[in-house]
Each structure stands twice: as structure tokens, then as C-alpha cells.
Amino acid sequence: EPEVTQTPSHQVTQMGQEVILRCVPISNHLYFYWYRQILGQKVEFLVSFYNNEISEKSEIFDDQFSVERPDGSNFTLKIRSTKLEDSAMYFCASSDRDTTYGYTFGSGTRLTVV
Amino acid sequence: GESVGLHLPTLSVQEGDNSIINCAYSNSASDYFIWYKQESGKGPQFIIDIRSNMDKRQGQRVTVLLNKTVKHLSLQIAATQPGDSAVYFCAENPSSGYSTLTFGKGTMLLVSP
Numbered sequence: 001e002p003e004v005t006q007t008p009s010h011q012v013t014q015m016g017q018e019v020i021l022r023c024v025p026i027s028n029h030l031y032f033y034w035y036r037q038i039l040g041q042k043v044e045f046l047v048s049f050y051n052n053e054i055s056e057k058s059e060i061f062d063d064q065f066s067v068e069r070p071d072g073s074n075f076t077l078k079i080r081s082t083k084l085e086d087s088a089m090y091f092c093a094s095s096d097r098d099t100t101y102g103y104t105f106g107s108g109t110r111l112t113v114v
Numbered sequence: 115g116e117s118v119g120l121h122l123p124t125l126s127v128q129e130g131d132n133s134i135i136n137c138a139y140s141n142s143a144s145d146y147f148i149w150y151k152q153e154s155g156k157g158p159q160f161i162i163d164i165r166s167n168m169d170k171r172q173g174q175r176v177t178v179l180l181n182k183t184v185k186h187l188s189l190q191i192a193a194t195q196p197g198d199s200a201v202y203f204c205a206e207n208p209s210s211g212y213s214t215l216t217f218g219k220g221t222m223l224l225v226s227p
Binding site for chain 2: 044045048095
């Protein structure tokens with residue numbers, strides 16, 4: 001079964017540093033998403049991406065966040081200057097259509113900011 | 115604000131029992147709902163979905179019920195197995211035409227052999 005792959009599985013970074021979280025969506029999918037889950041809390045939407053541009057973003061997705069599809073297979077989330085409160089699981093998801101049908105999530109990257 | 119929430123944070127059952135996990139939602143405009151299962155260290159895994167024009171939908175060992183009158187969603191798991199132990203989230207599509215999801219906080223299901 002096709003999978004969404006995320007790397008690394010765990011990233012530890014110092015406060016103020018930049019991090020890039022990487023995702024390889026399912027190959028024929030065109031819609032990409034990032035969600036995050038702070039420990040013990042619910043999964044929260046960050047951003048959706050289609051046709052090389054952001055479709056929607058939440059209020060969490062402020063200027064320190066950016067997304068990019070640098071090539072035909074990767075989808076990245078960059079946090080420019082990490083804060084302690086950015087510590088969370090970050091999930092990438094992809095879909096082959098512009099609805100919530102067919103969403104496939106990756107296993108996540110655990111980001112720990114120290 | 116609008117939210118999706120769960121009544122029970124932890125549900126403990128015996129293997130073979132039927133499990134019911136509940137979820138309340140407050141956005142009456144939501145037209146699509148999904149139940150996800152999340153095992154430790156993994157991402158949310160789709161279980162079953164339902165559109166707002168339906169009251170009930172059945173899958174393999176799982177049934178989702180939607181009561182729009184009281185804005186309540188439930189997930190029923192028949193003959194619960196130890197492998198069903200996980201956190202279960204309900205999620206809604208809060209704005210028709212957009213593809214984002216609003217998740218509830220989650221219920222931990224613990225199945226004892």
C-alpha cells in the first residue's frame with residue numbers, strides 16, 4: 001500500500017535554530033498538507049498546498065513557517081527560528097483530490113526544541 | 115469558537131466486548147466526518163467516514179452513527195481486539211469546498227485480553 005514518508009522521525013534542535021521537516025507524498029497525489037500535534041493535544045491543521053502554492057493556512061502558520069516542493073517528490077516544512085512551543089509531532093498528508101477523501105498521513109516527525 | 119470534542123478521554127474494555135467512542139461537534143455547517151485511529155508513534159489512520167446526509171455507515175467491525183439533531187458522532191467497534199488499542203479521533207470538514215480537517219482531542223481505547 002502506498003505510504004507517505006517523513007524524515008527524520010525525531011529531530012532535536014536548539015531554540016532559535018532553523019529546521020526543515022521532509023515528506024515524500026504518495027507519487028500520484030497532488031494535494032499536500034501539514035498538521036501538528038502537541039503532546040497530549042489534538043491534531044491541528046497548519047497548511048495545505050497545491051500547484052506550487054499555499055491553498056489554505058491556519059493562524060498557527062505564521063511568518064516563521066514556510067513550505068516548499070523543491071522537486072517532484074519532496075514536500076518540506078521549514079521553521080525559521082524555532083521556539084520551545086514548536087515542540088510537537090508534525091504530520092504530513094497527501095491526497096489525490098481536493099477534498100478530505102483519500103487523505104493519507106505519514107508517521108510524523110517528532111520535533112523537540114530545547 | 116467552533117470545536118470538535120470527545121466525551122471520554124479513556125475507555126477500557128475486555129477483548130470481545132463492543133466499544134463505543136463518542137464525539138460532539140458544534141459546527142452545524144460541517145458536512146463530512148471521519149474517524150481516525152492513531153497507534154503510538156504513527157500518524158492518524160483512516161477508519162471510516164460519513165457524510166451529513168447519512169445517519170449510519172458500516173465497515174468491517176466498525177459502524178459510525180451521526181445524529182445531526184444533537185451534533186453527535188459515535189464509533190462502534192464490534193468484538194474489540196487488543197490490536198484495536200489506540201487513540202481514536204473524530205474529525206470534521208468544517209467548510210464545504212475546502213479540504214482541511216478539524217480534529218477532536220482523542221479517546222484512548224485500552225483493550226485487555
